[in-house]
Amino acid sequence: MSSRLMPAVIAVILGTALAVALFVPYVARQYRRRGKLGVGHAGLAFASLVYGFGLLAYVLLPFPTVTPGFCADASGPQLVPLNFLRDMQREATGTGMSAVLGNPALTQVLLNVALFVPLGMFVRHLFGRGVLTTALIGLGTSLLIELTQGTGIWFLYPCPYRLFDVDDLLMNGLGALAGALAAPALRAVPGQREVGEPGAPRPVNRRRRLLASLCDLMIYHFSAALLSAFCTVAVYAAHTGLFSADARLAPDLPGYQTAQVVGIVAPWVVLYLVLPLVGGASSLGQRAVRLRVVGDGRRPGAGARLARGLLGTGGYVLLQQLGQVPGLPDAAGYATLLGLVSVIGIVTTARRRGVSCALTRLHVIDAREPLTEPAPTPPTSTVTQ
Structure with a gap:
């Protein structure tokens, strides 16, 4: 893999991993801040993660190998502003506009500007910062990167392997400013429009249930x-x-297999046995998208809460894990069957009730809807004869 392609691949891998880890908190935040999950906004948020890792990868990688003569060619910081103009004169090979545009020193300057344009766009659009604040954030980010380079990754290396350049700092800040000015263009990305108040109830649709x-x-x-x-x-x-x-030799160590079983079983017990008994019938995923599981006007009983979880995601996870146990390979097939039935139930049942709620006589509503209490039963009058 080429040295130019490697940072991009690393950025995509790390950005995707972090996006997966932050997916549920992001969904929960969007439903509380915006009332729903916008696909366009989520796409931009993912792109910003990949860009952030790409920025770090391109300015730090590849890490060099320390050799006996590692510091022999190390140079000091470049602290003269606009020194790139002298570099352009020194590396000029002709006259005319084509020669100027092809000058390696100018190409480096333009790349430093372009590198921070996305940062300015993402900071202003996703975080709602002003133009000046965004430019200062870009300048501060560039300063942190330059100091990291100038100190050999904060003295992990005996000397810097990349040059601290004040021109890079200025051009990065200029790129962030340009990105902040261009940020309104990101509004054209579809799937970001907010409809209604975030606190207003929304329909319980297929996409939300899935x-x-x-x-x-x-x-x-x-x-x-x-x-x-x-x-x-x-x-x-x-x-x-x-x-x-x-x-x-970890698999042969005493307690290793027990540790693996605990890691698999304990979360299942907490999520699908303890929480339904203590916290209600709604799962954590349903709470993230602001859904609530209710009975006929009252809080579901303990049996209904447990059964709903075991007939839904809890049962699917249990069968999936049992399918990995020697002697129980058929459990994985039953897990697939239960998953298909659950998805079909969400798609086909009225009000997206799903199979697990239908079997336990429960309903799924928007968590922002007020609960309706059952009408009180009038007292029975006793007639004395």
């Missing part, structure tokens, strides 16, 4: 991955030490 299920699955798998990693590290530390060469 998004809630996706959030539930992501919450479980992310929690299980984190807990499994923590338990594995604990096993390493207890038996071999974190940096021991024997750590590669």
Whole structure:
């Protein structure tokens, strides 16, 4: 892989990983701030993450190898403003506009401006900052990058492997300013328009119900991955030490298999047994998209709350994990079947009730709708004869 392509690939991989990790919090924030999830806004937010990692990758990578003569060619900082004009004169190879535009020094300057244009656009459009504030943020970001380069990544290297250049600082700031001025163009991206007040109830549609299920699955798998990693590290530390060469033998360590089981089972118990009993029938994914599961005018009973979770995402996750147990391969097929039935139920049932709610006699409403209490039963009068 070429040195120019590698930073872009790294940026896409890391940006995607961070987007997955932040997906549920982002969805929850959008539903509370905007009333819904805008596809266009989500796309721009994802692009900003990839751009941020790309910016870091292009200014820091590739990391050099420290050799005995590593610092022999290291140069000091360039602190003369507009020194690139002298560089242009020195590297000029002809006359006319084509020679000027092809000058390597000018090309470097234009790249430094263009590199920070997206930063200015994203900061102003996504975070609502003014033009001056956005330009200052761009200038501060550039200063941080230049200091990182000028200190050899904050003294991790014995000397800088890239030059601190005040012209880069000025051109990056100019690029951020240009991006801030061009930011209104991002309004043309579809899927960003806000309709109605964020606090007003919205219809319970297919996309919203499916998004809630996706959030539930992501919450479980992310929690299980984190807990499994923590338990594995604990096993390493207890038996071999974190940096021991024997750590590669982790599957053979006492307690390793138990740690993996705990990492898988504990999140399921919390999400699909404890929370339904303590926190109500609505799952965390449903709460993220501001949905509420209710009974006929009253809070669902404990049995209905548990059954709803086990017939929905909780049952799917349980069967999926059981399918990985030796001797229970058919469970994975049942998980797929339950998943298909659940999706079809969301798409076809009235008011997107879904199979699990229909079987437990529950309903899904917008969390911003006021709850209707059942009418009180009139007291029975006793007639004395």
